[in-house]
Amino acid sequence: MIQILQSSVLFSGYTPEQLKQLLPCLDSWEKTYDKGEYLMRMGDRAEMIGMVLSGSAHVIEEDFWGNRNIITEIGIGEVFAESYACANSAPLQVDVVTQEKTTVLYIYIHKLLTPCGKACDYHISLIRRLVGMLAQKNLFLNEKLRHVTRRTTRERILSYLSAIAARKGSAEFDIPFNRQQLADYLAVDRSAMSSELGKLRDEGTLTFHKNHFSLLQ
Amino acid sequence: MIQILQSSVLFSGYTPEQLKQLLPCLDSWEKTYDKGEYLMRMGDRAEMIGMVLSGSAHVIEEDFWGNRNIITEIGIGEVFAESYACANSAPLQVDVVTQEKTTVLYIYIHKLLTPCGKACDYHISLIRRLVGMLAQKNLFLNEKLRHVTRRTTRERILSYLSAIAARKGSAEFDIPFNRQQLADYLAVDRSAMSSELGKLRDEGTLTFHKNHFSLLQ
């Protein structure tokens, strides 16, 4: 388990000794579930965050008419319900369901956010880590939202490429997606996006080869 | 200034005495700007968060070809750059520009996230407040993203109304938007949305009167 924690974003960088010191003061506990069990249900008020130690789970949304929609997959070392738990236990708008036999480590958010003042100096740095994760996710969502709220495929493409160029500080750069992944990220049709890219190339707005793009003018 | 702080999300609930105890250990400082001045620039690494005490500012994105886009307005008592500052001073992807003569209170995020252990017990609760704000924003962005990534106007409407119904725990509810605001939120054309609502009504999926909606079946 220590190894899994070390490979997770929340606990990476701590030594096994530090983790052994840290874990008891978080009031954490483990539980193992069978396939298809609910870890949390819509309407629940999460007072703890969960980390998958083995197996995997899906975060699922079900609408008024019963249509299901998988929002994310939670893999090993990944965390769920942290936004709900940190937002004063706001009621969950989603369900969390195991996809296979799965072990989960639960950590009381109240304990995590209360420095104990004892030997565990690492507590403060853990809080910073959590804050960093929330903020990072915030930036990620914010950026994606900026692209996706554009009205046309063309605008979404240009918004995305522009942002990458700004980040890299260069008009020439590689993107971390293939075409299908980019289309999914921008919430557009792949073929429509591909043909739009062709038009932009023909108009002299940009050039590209595979994942390498150059913005022109 | 104390009054403004008390009306802000970050500092509401503290008494003037508590605020006077709290502020010094945050290393905060004020600065006043003229209209059109840059508070922060793209690429900056924010080590502090800003709160507008008077006036207002715009968060602006400028793309590779120079097209400007206002992302948000920051009003009195509202905070900016908190996600960047909390994400280990990630470089800003936006500019922040005053819209008028504006006074800003800056708070070093490092100080805010380091409980001083002295008389100020309120420090811990302030960290919790910040965590709560980040988490809340996270949930908000997450939800909006879920609606906006639907491909059609119809799907976006149903996704949104379904979420509100789930939150209110009833198939009948009021929404906090007028038509134009809802269209903006869902990133669709108002008239197209209006006509789609008409079709949904005719098909018996829902009924509505002004801001009051009922989902059927």
Add this chain to the structure above:
DNA sequence: AAGAATCGGTTGTTTTTACAACAAATGGAG
């Protein structure tokens, strides 16, 4: 009450997208 402004619904036209089907290019695996 009259006039102005705002809001919401409707309709027709143009633009854009989704979808489907297919071809070309690419990249491994044997």
Add this chain to the structure above:
DNA sequence: CTCCATTTGTTGTAAAAACAACCGATTCTT
């Protein structure tokens, strides 16, 4: 190299959205 699977580009068609213009209803102001 050849075969096979995957990725990417292209095209035509049907569906959907954006846009613009307009009208009626409501609200606000004076």
